[in-house]
Amino acid sequence: DIQLTQSPSLLSASVGDRVTITCRASQGIYSYLAWYQQKPGKAPKVLIYAASTLQSGVPSRFSGSGSGTEFALTISSLQPEDFATYYCQQLNAYPITFGQGTRLEIK
Amino acid sequence: QVQLQESGPGLVKPSQTLSLTCSVSGDSISSGRYCWSWMRQPAGKGLEWIGRIFTGGSINYNPSLESRATISVDASKNQFYLMLNSVTAADTAVYYCTRDVVRGVVAWFDPWGQGTLVTVSS
Numbered sequence: 001d002i003q004l005t006q007s008p009s010l011l012s013a014s015v016g017d018r019v020t021i022t023c024r025a026s027q028g029i030y031s032y033l034a035w036y037q038q039k040p041g042k043a044p045k046v047l048i049y050a051a052s053t054l055q056s057g058v059p060s061r062f063s064g065s066g067s068g069t070e071f072a073l074t075i076s077s078l079q080p081e082d083f084a085t086y087y088c089q090q091l092n093a094y095p096i097t098f099g100q101g102t103r104l105e106i107k
Numbered sequence: 108q109v110q111l112q113e114s115g116p117g118l119v120k121p122s123q124t125l126s127l128t129c130s131v132s133g134d135s136i137s138s139g140r141y142c143w144s145w146m147r148q149p150a151g152k153g154l155e156w157i158g159r160i161f162t163g164g165s166i167n168y169n170p171s172l173e174s175r176a177t178i179s180v181d182a183s184k185n186q187f188y189l190m191l192n193s194v195t196a197a198d199t200a201v202y203y204c205t206r207d208v209v210r211g212v213v214a215w216f217d218p219w220g221q222g223t224l225v226t227v228s229s
Contacts, residue, residue, distance in 0.1 A: 049215035
């Protein structure tokens with residue numbers, strides 16, 4: 001299985017901050033990576049697919065980058081509604097796997 | 108707007124079979140443009156992909172669950188299903204169904220159902 005390791009696991013930040021979450025794959029996955037946001041008690045919602053393509057309707061402050069084994073999700077200016085847990089997901093090979101999650105909390 | 112809704116028993120006894128239904132509205136399962144997955148998430152933990160069904164009938168499972176999981180589809184009802192047998196407390200989780208958008212070699216899961224909590228307990 002392809003392992004995805006996110007860092008950090010917990011990120012404390014303030015409204016207006018620029019934050020970056022990284023996702024490292026145990027083997028190359030080209031650009032077959034998606035990012036999801038999950039709020040408590042809710043289902044995940046896709047933000048980014050193909051590593052850097054913004055899903056329709058997602059604010060432009062979210063961006064994704066990377067290929068191969070190193071990926072990043074950046075939020076350019078945190079808004080109150082962005083405090084949530086973020087997951088990366090690889091779709092290069094079966095089984096489809098997720099990172100362990102990064103919880104973004106208010107400082 | 109496509110919507111997915113999971114349904115099924117919220118409580119299953121150990122060693123029995125967990126059975127869930129995902130009802131799809133706003134899109135046709137048989138359109139062939141998408142495939143359909145099941146996921147689960149134990150309380151306070153991360154996401155685990157269970158398996159995916161293509162409308163052509165092929166299915167891929169997570170090897171960790173393949174011996175116990177069965178995914179099927181009924182296009183006439185616009186529903187797909189998950190059965191997981193020989194459950195234990197470790198199968199207690201929120202179960203989600205999703206539509207898998209596949210465009211060539213690119214894919215992502217959207218939308219997700221709201222999730223349904225299944226507890227395994229006697």
